[in-house]
Amino acid sequence: MQSRIPPPARTGGRPRNAAADAAILESTRQALVELGWSKLTLGDVATRAGVAKTTLYRRWAGKSELVVDAVAELFDELELPDRGSLAADIEGVVLQFAALLGRPETKTALMAVVAESTSDEPLRERIRTSIVDRQKRLVLAGRKRAQERGELPPEPDPTAAGLTADLIFDVIAGAVVHRALVSAEPVDEDWARRFTLLLLGGLAAAAAQTW
Amino acid sequence: MQSRIPPPARTGGRPRNAAADAAILESTRQALVELGWSKLTLGDVATRAGVAKTTLYRRWAGKSELVVDAVAELFDELELPDRGSLAADIEGVVLQFAALLGRPETKTALMAVVAESTSDEPLRERIRTSIVDRQKRLVLAGRKRAQERGELPPEPDPTAAGLTADLIFDVIAGAVVHRALVSAEPVDEDWARRFTLLLLGGLAAAAAQTW
Amino acid sequence: MQSRIPPPARTGGRPRNAAADAAILESTRQALVELGWSKLTLGDVATRAGVAKTTLYRRWAGKSELVVDAVAELFDELELPDRGSLAADIEGVVLQFAALLGRPETKTALMAVVAESTSDEPLRERIRTSIVDRQKRLVLAGRKRAQERGELPPEPDPTAAGLTADLIFDVIAGAVVHRALVSAEPVDEDWARRFTLLLLGGLAAAAAQTW
Amino acid sequence: MQSRIPPPARTGGRPRNAAADAAILESTRQALVELGWSKLTLGDVATRAGVAKTTLYRRWAGKSELVVDAVAELFDELELPDRGSLAADIEGVVLQFAALLGRPETKTALMAVVAESTSDEPLRERIRTSIVDRQKRLVLAGRKRAQERGELPPEPDPTAAGLTADLIFDVIAGAVVHRALVSAEPVDEDWARRFTLLLLGGLAAAAAQTW
DNA sequence: AACTAAACGAGACGGTACGTCATGTCTTGCC
DNA sequence: GGCAAGACATGACGTACCGTCTCGTTTAGTT
Known part of the structure; x- marks a missing residue:
């Protein structure tokens, strides 16, 4: 099952920070509890995870995909x-x-x-x-x-x-x-x-x- | 069950246009089909119904309430x-x-x-x-x-x-x-x-x- | 000379706040002094003027147009x-x-x-x-x-x-x-x-x- | 007058590729023509020159310095x-x-x-x-x-x-x-x-x- | 027939979030 | 050590909707 956006074929370049994935998913669950689905924003999730918004968008296509993975x-x-x-x-x-x-x-x-x-x-x-x-x-x-x-x-x-x-x-x-x-x-x-x-x-x- | 915002006690003034309610609900259902829940916007519903956004907000408190009624x-x-x-x-x-x-x-x-x-x-x-x-x-x-x-x-x-x-x-x-x-x-x-x-x-x- | 985006032909609707124009232009000049051209951002100008970014974009097409008017x-x-x-x-x-x-x-x-x-x-x-x-x-x-x-x-x-x-x-x-x-x-x-x-x-x- | 960042005192290591300098400056001029100053980006220049962004930053401090040299x-x-x-x-x-x-x-x-x-x-x-x-x-x-x-x-x-x-x-x-x-x-x-x-x-x- | 009060359309407004982009730095592995 | 590739934190971009507001204009039902 592949739901994250995959990194490009490794030909060089800095590898993705694996710890960020876990932090993002955990922050997503936390934010869901506090805010509910409709008020959850990806910017907020990124902040909670101590990660830039771009990092999040580099790995997931949108809110639904992220939440599915988190759940x-x-x-x-x-x-x-x-x-x-x-x-x-x-x-x-x-x-x-x-x-x-x-x-x-x-x-x-x-x-x-x-x-x-x-x-x-x-x-x-x-x-x-x-x-x-x-x-x-x-x-x-x-x-x-x-x-x-x-x-x-x-x-x-x-x-x-x-x-x-x-x-x-x-x-x-x-x-x-x-x-x-x-x-x-x-x-x-x-x-x-x-x-x-x-x-x-x-x-x-x-x-x-x-x- | 009353989910629409009720008109003020009638002491005068122009009455609400009853046809607008039907048009709004029908437009809501139409928009739901085309856009889905998350992309449905109240401004868009108002436009489809040929009604100003204020008219819509005068009668329903928000998206959820409107959609519940429409469905x-x-x-x-x-x-x-x-x-x-x-x-x-x-x-x-x-x-x-x-x-x-x-x-x-x-x-x-x-x-x-x-x-x-x-x-x-x-x-x-x-x-x-x-x-x-x-x-x-x-x-x-x-x-x-x-x-x-x-x-x-x-x-x-x-x-x-x-x-x-x-x-x-x-x-x-x-x-x-x-x-x-x-x-x-x-x-x-x-x-x-x-x-x-x-x-x-x-x-x-x-x-x-x-x- | 017309450099601001003109309001639509007046057929109704709330009129633009004229005072906002003056506040925006003055804030633009102030920001130019403090930040210079390349670090001036429209969001900052809007904040200084006590105005929403959208108000600014409703009236000017971009940074250059705004600065020309301000100067x-x-x-x-x-x-x-x-x-x-x-x-x-x-x-x-x-x-x-x-x-x-x-x-x-x-x-x-x-x-x-x-x-x-x-x-x-x-x-x-x-x-x-x-x-x-x-x-x-x-x-x-x-x-x-x-x-x-x-x-x-x-x-x-x-x-x-x-x-x-x-x-x-x-x-x-x-x-x-x-x-x-x-x-x-x-x-x-x-x-x-x-x-x-x-x-x-x-x-x-x-x-x-x-x- | 020295506007490029000088290489470190030569103690060993791979020397800088001299051809890259010319390619970067030429790409800068080309990009200036096509995009103008404000839309010119260093990433774009690097791509045109077939060079990594890091190479560019290793030699020039920023956009202005690069453009001055190019011109x-x-x-x-x-x-x-x-x-x-x-x-x-x-x-x-x-x-x-x-x-x-x-x-x-x-x-x-x-x-x-x-x-x-x-x-x-x-x-x-x-x-x-x-x-x-x-x-x-x-x-x-x-x-x-x-x-x-x-x-x-x-x-x-x-x-x-x-x-x-x-x-x-x-x-x-x-x-x-x-x-x-x-x-x-x-x-x-x-x-x-x-x-x-x-x-x-x-x-x-x-x-x-x-x- | 004039008065009155609310409904109505239009659209400006202060906000908030969006998803994208550029910046300048960093990390990795190859030369 | 240079270098290509690309991840990263940061922060502005310009847009879209939100829900509210302010206009001027209907539209009943009183008086």
């Missing part, structure tokens, strides 16, 4: 906890994801860049690769683990398996995001339990059908 | 079709909602104002009353109709009923939005059928438990 | 003193002109805008009308007065008269500017006397020839 | 032609000087560096030695030759001689510059003849006085 780093910490059962694993992921969305930089930035991406195809692509697909791995890993535990039967048809995984993913991610950001209600243990119950029940019912 | 009008057309069964009704709502989200002005505006609302409580309130609650009513109406048909048992506990309705609502709206805007995959009849199957199966399983 | 105001104070004889009048004008060129805002600005004008024809035209031609009037007025006094014969041939006036003008203005700005030597009473002697002697000799 | 080279070609009489010699110098000022790089650069020099004493000094004094020598040489021819009497008082030479120099250089750059009229043979007539007549008249 994407946060999604690296998501992982599938092993809580012993499929239901518990799902609850764990839901709560972990909700905790991430509860952080002000994430909640503000995520919706804003998605909004921008509705009229910017490359940006949508970058969001998908940098952010969204990291979560999809969790769904696949969770199913694999459940199958190893014998909680789920092996899926013989790979096409149907992919469709189901996509559906599950949209349901989980969509419900949690909607609950947290649109309904603005807490995603607590109780909600996670009820949601997991609904999801697993639905999957069982669906598995009984011909898809 | 809210689109949600007026949502209604619960009677397709004969609970499953068919849900599929109908899903497809209707997806069709609305397919329009560029809706998709852009919805995510953008939600993003702004993460750091603007009054705005979130306005979004809830103008937009979100219009959808939630469909869930409630759908359940009522299903109970009348005998497809669902009456819910004796109003608290549990509310919790369930909220959960269903977050799942439906969240999944459709995520599919349409983030995954950027089509919400077609097939997807709607598979999603409905999952949802109803989950509800049945959940109803068998003590919530 | 041109200084040339309004030049006038032909009546000192009783042609020689004394010339000496008076020379000293007056030298005093003007001695002011730091004039000396810096004049050469700089002339330099810019070498690759900017409209600017040269503006300099000529706003600044240079004001001085040429002094030559014509001086000759007229000398003719009334009987010190010079009436000039029957208008073409030759024009040529002579242009030549005199280039000699006077050029010599004073060169002495003051390039040689950087004082234009004092002694120099003025010697220069006038040379000029009048030359004119008398030239008048004896067929031009 | 000074042009003044090397000035010389006093022997046309047989004082009047003809003066006309020849005037035309030669005018031809130099007619070149766009000269006219632009000369005024610009003089403007900068009004607030930069070392720069003025450099201009005087590199450029102005080259012209003044022509005045002195011309007088010497005229005295040898017997057209002018020997000047017994060296102080008065210096004063007169300075005055003549300011008058010639000033008038030609003003005619060419400010009035923007051609300095042709006719003008040169009329100007010389005026000057020589003035000198004769002045010589008749006690200075």
